[in-house]
Structure formats: C-alpha cells, structure tokens
Amino acid sequence: MVASYFRRAYSSFVTHILDVPARLLAFLFSILLLVIPLANPGLYIMFVLVLAAIFAIFAASWDILAGRTGQLSLGHALFFGIGGYTSAILYKYYMLPLWVTIPIGMLIAFLVAFFVGFPCLRVKGPYLSLVTLAFPLILISIFFMFKDVTGGEMGIYAPSILPIPPYTPYELRLAEFYVSMLLLIVSSIIIYKIASSKTGILFVSILDDELAAKASGINTTKYKLLAFAISALFASLAGGFYVHFLRTAGPSALVLTMSFFPVIMTILGGIGTIYGPLVGAYILTILDQYFLKTVVPIPDELHAAIYTAIVIVLVIAWPRGVGRWCVDKLEDMQEVREEEIEKKIKRKN
Numbered sequence: 001m002v003a004s005y006f007r008r009a010y011s012s013f014v015t016h017i018l019d020v021p022a023r024l025l026a027f028l029f030s031i032l033l034l035v036i037p038l039a040n041p042g043l044y045i046m047f048v049l050v051l052a053a054i055f056a057i058f059a060a061s062w063d064i065l066a067g068r069t070g071q072l073s074l075g076h077a078l079f080f081g082i083g084g085y086t087s088a089i090l091y092k093y094y095m096l097p098l099w100v101t102i103p104i105g106m107l108i109a110f111l112v113a114f115f116v117g118f119p120c121l122r123v124k125g126p127y128l129s130l131v132t133l134a135f136p137l138i139l140i141s142i143f144f145m146f147k148d149v150t151g152g153e154m155g156i157y158a159p160s161i162l163p164i165p166p167y168t169p170y171e172l173r174l175a176e177f178y179v180s181m182l183l184l185i186v187s188s189i190i191i192y193k194i195a196s197s198k199t200g201i202l203f204v205s206i207l208d209d210e211l212a213a214k215a216s217g218i219n220t221t222k223y224k225l226l227a228f229a230i231s232a233l234f235a236s237l238a239g240g241f242y243v244h245f246l247r248t249a250g251p252s253a254l255v256l257t258m259s260f261f262p263v264i265m266t267i268l269g270g271i272g273t274i275y276g277p278l279v280g281a282y283i284l285t286i287l288d289q290y291f292l293k294t295v296v297p298i299p300d301e302l303h304a305a306i307y308t309a310i311v312i313v314l315v316i317a318w319p320r321g322v323g324r325w326c327v328d329k330l331e332d333m334q335e336v337r338e339e340e341i342e343k344k345i346k347r348k349n
Helices: 002-018 021-039 043-069 077-094 098-120 125-145 169-196 198-208 210-215 220-246 256-269 275-295 300-317 322-348
Strands: none
Touching (some): 021 169, 043 256, 043 275, 077 098, 098 125, 210 220, 256 275, 275 300
C-alpha cells in the first residue's frame, strides 16, 4: 500500500516536475534557497535572502501587468508604498495585528488600482509609463503634507513580522526567511494559476493583438483593469512585508528607484514568465546588497551605475532573460536525453 503510494507520487513528480524544464528550474531554485540556512551563513546573508524574496514577489507582480497584458507601468512603487504605509499606520494608531493590517493594505491597493488604472489605461505606450510614473510622487507629497500622521521624512515604526522576545537575532532572521519563502511560493503558485487560467489567456491575447482581441468581443479595458488590480494586490503584499522586515515605513518605499527595480529585475530574468522575475530579483538583490557591499566593497553612490552596467551586459548576452536561457538549456538537455532513449529502444528492437 505504502510502496504503491510512493510509486505514484514519484511518477507524478517525474511527469509534472522533472519533465517540465521551467518547473524543474523552479524546484531546484527552491531547494537551493531552503538548504542555504542549514549552513548558518550569518545574519547579513539571511537579510539579503529575505530582501530578495520580497523583491521577487514585487517583480512578479509587475510581470502580471507588463508581461501578460503589455501595459508598461513605471509607477508600481505606488502600490508597494500603499501596502507598507497602510499596515504601519493601522498598527501605530489602532494596534491591529499584522495578519489584519497587511490584508487591509492589499485591499486598499486593489481598490486604488481600479481608481488609478481607469484613466491610466486609456493611454498607451510611453504615455502610460509617464502617467503612472507621476502617482508615487504625488503620494509622497501627500504623505509629507500630513507628516503628523505619516511621520514625514522619518517615516513610521513598523514592528517585526514575528514577536521578538523569544528569539535570538539569528533565529528571528531565520523565521523571517521562512515566512518570506512561504509568501513567495504561495504568491508564485497563485500567479501561475492565474496565468494558466482563462483570464490569463485573455491577458496574453491583449498583449499579442489588442485590436484583434476587441474584434473577438473581449472587453479589453475590463481585463487590463483586472490585471492592474491583481498586480497591485501582490505589490502591496511585498510592500507590507518589506516595511515590517525593515521596521519602518518611509518615503524610500515610494521613490522612483523602487518603481524601476521590478522593471529591471523582470527584464533581467525574462519578462512574460513566472520564473523570470524571481531569478532576476535574486540576481540583482544579491549583486547590489551583497557582492557590491561585502565581496567588492564599493561606495553606495556608485552602486546604481555599476549594477546598471552589469545588467546591460547580461541583457545583451541573454536578451530573452537569464531565466529563459536556463530553461532553454534544460530543454536542450531533455531533448538529448529523449534522443538517447529512442536510440536505445531502437537497438533493443
């Protein structure tokens, strides 16, 4: 009975994971990340890995909008900041638990996406990018106007995602790491299900040819708004976890750089894929937060210029993204293996 169950489980694992290169890449990547803490790498490396997981969710949220419907938003920090500030404000003034404040922030970002998206999605191409770029700047100005509530430039204290007293610093960081990994895995699965659903197929039809989609009777405005809102939902989740991880909600969550991060990460990893933004987020975060700070210490003022140059080189080398390149290599290996199996079968016959 038990042996039969394990045989079926193994057969299902081979069929659905090992024989699908993209899923195999995601599986190997997840195993690697989950094993790293066992080596006790230290507080700072764990900090970088948690930050990378947060940015991976953020990048994946932008990919829903840009990679699936072709709507290039450059103001995605708006939703990231809304998620973070909402959670911090609700905790400070109402002492609500984080499992309540973060979902409320997600709901507000979801509703704001409809309000902002309706006028924004009436324009296309670079005009859409410029319009969306303005909204995080507007929100920063509003927060500075009400600095008694928002804390102004200093921001607001946000408590840890987990209670601090029972933990040593490393144990707390380890717990944050596993919570961030759980959120990343669950978010990735949900995004994958959305992309594979009828709604996801309609998103891609808008990306391929919006006029043809309209001619087929698809309400393109409705589905672009939906993509905008779903994207905002996951961006606000990342923002909520981000401020509680750093213990503060401040203007840094809304600056232009924060809007550019998911764009660079997604293009670096491979736009229009589930795994691309995740790969790109880890590469860029480790490069910026670890390699350029500890391995090759470089002044912070030069970080942007250096990792931009490195990203340009990587994009030129792999224009479809690093993640896509890895999947292509796995597919090539799979084809070679299948050819060898076919040859062995022919020899036997």
